[in-house]
Amino acid sequence: MEENNQAERAEQPFVRRIGRILIWFFVAMLALTFLSRAASDALKAKVSVGYMSSGSLDLSVSGAGKWVSGETQFFTTYFARRISKVFIKPGQTVAEGDPLFAYDVSTVTGGKTVSEQKLVAAQRALEKAKAALAKQPDSTYAASTVDNAEQALLFAQFTHEQYVALQNGGVVRATCAGTVVSCDLVAGKTSVAGTSGLELALGTPQLELRIPKKEAERVAIGDEIVLMREGKQEDETLRVRSISAPDADETVTILGAQGDTEAGKIERKIGSAQDWKIRKKSGQYYTCIPLEALRQGGGDTYYVYVIREVATILGTELEAQKVDVDLLAHDDKRAAVDAALTSEDRLITACSKEISDGDRVVLHDGD
Amino acid sequence: MKSKRLQPCSFVILFLLALLVWTPLWMLLTGALTPTSELREHLSGVLGSSGELASWSLLPNRLTLQHVVELLLDTPAFFRVFWNSCVQVLPAVAGQVLIGAPAAWALSQLRFHGRNTVFRLYIVLMILPFQVTMASSYIVLNWLGLIDSPFAILLPAAFSAFPVFIMTKFFAGIPREMLEAARMDGASEWAVFFKIGLPLGLPGVLSAALLGFVEGWNAVEQPITFLKSASLTPLSVFLPATTVANTGVSFVSAVIALLPTVLIFLLGQQYLEQGILASGIKE
Numbered sequence: 001m002e003e004n005n006q007a008e009r010a011e012q013p014f015v016r017r018i019g020r021i022l023i024w025f026f027v028a029m030l031a032l033t034f035l036s037r038a039a040s041d042a043l044k045a046k047v048s049v050g051y052m053s054s055g056s057l058d059l060s061v062s063g064a065g066k067w068v069s070g071e072t073q074f075f076t077t078y079f080a081r082r083i084s085k086v087f088i089k090p091g092q093t094v095a096e097g098d099p100l101f102a103y104d105v106s107t108v109t110g111g112k113t114v115s116e117q118k119l120v121a122a123q124r125a126l127e128k129a130k131a132a133l134a135k136q137p138d139s140t141y142a143a144s145t146v147d148n149a150e151q152a153l154l155f156a157q158f159t160h161e162q163y164v165a166l167q168n169g170g171v172v173r174a175t176c177a178g179t180v181v182s183c184d185l186v187a188g189k190t191s192v193a194g195t196s197g198l199e200l201a202l203g204t205p206q207l208e209l210r211i212p213k214k215e216a217e218r219v220a221i222g223d224e225i226v227l228m229r230e231g232k233q234e235d236e237t238l239r240v241r242s243i244s245a246p247d248a249d250e251t252v253t254i255l256g257a258q259g260d261t262e263a264g265k266i267e268r269k270i271g272s273a274q275d276w277k278i279r280k281k282s283g284q285y286y287t288c289i290p291l292e293a294l295r296q297g298g299g300d301t302y303y304v305y306v307i308r309e310v311a312t313i314l315g316t317e318l319e320a321q322k323v324d325v326d327l328l329a330h331d332d333k334r335a336a337v338d339a340a341l342t343s344e345d346r347l348i349t350a351c352s353k354e355i356s357d358g359d360r361v362v363l364h365d366g367d
Numbered sequence: 368m369k370s371k372r373l374q375p376c377s378f379v380i381l382f383l384l385a386l387l388v389w390t391p392l393w394m395l396l397t398g399a400l401t402p403t404s405e406l407r408e409h410l411s412g413v414l415g416s417s418g419e420l421a422s423w424s425l426l427p428n429r430l431t432l433q434h435v436v437e438l439l440l441d442t443p444a445f446f447r448v449f450w451n452s453c454v455q456v457l458p459a460v461a462g463q464v465l466i467g468a469p470a471a472w473a474l475s476q477l478r479f480h481g482r483n484t485v486f487r488l489y490i491v492l493m494i495l496p497f498q499v500t501m502a503s504s505y506i507v508l509n510w511l512g513l514i515d516s517p518f519a520i521l522l523p524a525a526f527s528a529f530p531v532f533i534m535t536k537f538f539a540g541i542p543r544e545m546l547e548a549a550r551m552d553g554a555s556e557w558a559v560f561f562k563i564g565l566p567l568g569l570p571g572v573l574s575a576a577l578l579g580f581v582e583g584w585n586a587v588e589q590p591i592t593f594l595k596s597a598s599l600t601p602l603s604v605f606l607p608a609t610t611v612a613n614t615g616v617s618f619v620s621a622v623i624a625l626l627p628t629v630l631i632f633l634l635g636q637q638y639l640e641q642g643i644l645a646s647g648i649k650e
Contacts, residue, residue, distance in 0.1 A: 015634060022630040026453075032439050033446035040443045316597070317444075 069201030216252035285336035398618035434615030462525025471534030519593035530575035537571020
């Protein structure tokens, strides 16, 4: 009996030690649970995912352009006389009949006979050219003859107007509508006959777009240019009228002129800036992926990381697997690729740290 | 009492037998510290598809803590599985004591009509293997809406017949005279149970609790049958899922899973022995 008690007493410290070890074991497991989570957060990349889909790419081009004058005509003074007043300044829009400038008429002599004869001659020349064009509508020569005749007529009309002005107080008025591009007449100075005058842009202003050659490849003559105001699209549009060859900077100049819609809220002041957009859609692609998922290897090689589920002893782990792709085209948001991907593949679009093939990852909470 | 000195021949035989018993444990411990490449060489035959035999060296060529670090610092899922086991086992053991001890006291000390029949029913339930009661248990748990929840493991374990059987044996060993004396002094039945029965029958209660813990910690069939979500899976179910790629981690997790059982055994070794003797079973 005494021996048994002694044996029990000897066992007590051992049992207590084991009890303490057991408690410490569970405490350690609890601490390691938190540590493991923290380490996992620190070591494993947190990733966001996206999915492939089929569809077309948005190949729209946009930017800021500048309003420029379209066809211009230089109207020169016919007389060498002192200019008493100038009513216009560059950029100003004038209608037919608006005052442009005034001659000093204090010493006027002569009449308007000569100018009337010139005007009648110009009108006859224009009618003759138009008749020739009607007979040969495809003739470039006939069309240029008409253009020249129209210019001659405008010039004759302006000369006639100056004769008329001298007889009626000296105020010269616009013989056609347009926008003043430049004017070298100065009040108080004498005009130089046949040299000094003003340049008038006829018709509505054009929009000049300067874009990189690569983007210009998507644009064609006749494409619709949507005008923007304060980042929002307006109902006003233009049409692409000309596309220049690339310059030394690999930049192409595109001119947009009046399209199918009337001018509206947007002020088309020559020299002012204008936001624009040319909407373009690509053909259908079977595999379009988020652009963020596309990664560039060396040279022109591209790849994506796809999340694969790997069965491990402690359940399913997520692993990043590298998949090579061929880039076909891309827009600002998506890329069309040729690759062995399915719509269920989770493509890594963003990750908290640099990853490589085979790395274990965790999904962001929202994914 | 003098201890007998073993004959050399008996010592050698017993030592060899002990080595045989220790071999799996040695493989477990050394495997946890062996590099993956070496483990692959040893085990690719059995874990791969080549059909060759596995090989094992007494000590690894190089010791590594790679698997330990990988498991403990880089695998939060392991801890989820570990705590799942704790959540499913510890309350079940507490339930066994809270429910089983009064039942065992009643069966051992109280005289009522049908007592022997109830006790025999307990014995029958105890000896029925899980596979026999699995379908009926599943139907009942499904009807209660407890399938795929920790209660599907907890509740059947808490109402297990085995702890009641062990504790009945221990409570039956308490001298009746002592209990009668307490009753004559005016103690109520609850007072007799709490103040005399439980302290004197504590080895039985501890023995039942320890055996219940070991049984619950190592249970495989119940979780596989009643749990569907991976988030509820306990440690015992994950350990068999070993592949060539994760053998080292598997060894480490097996060692960690082994630790609570070993510590619990050492803690209550004397009670466990008494419990096993009382129930007359060996696992």
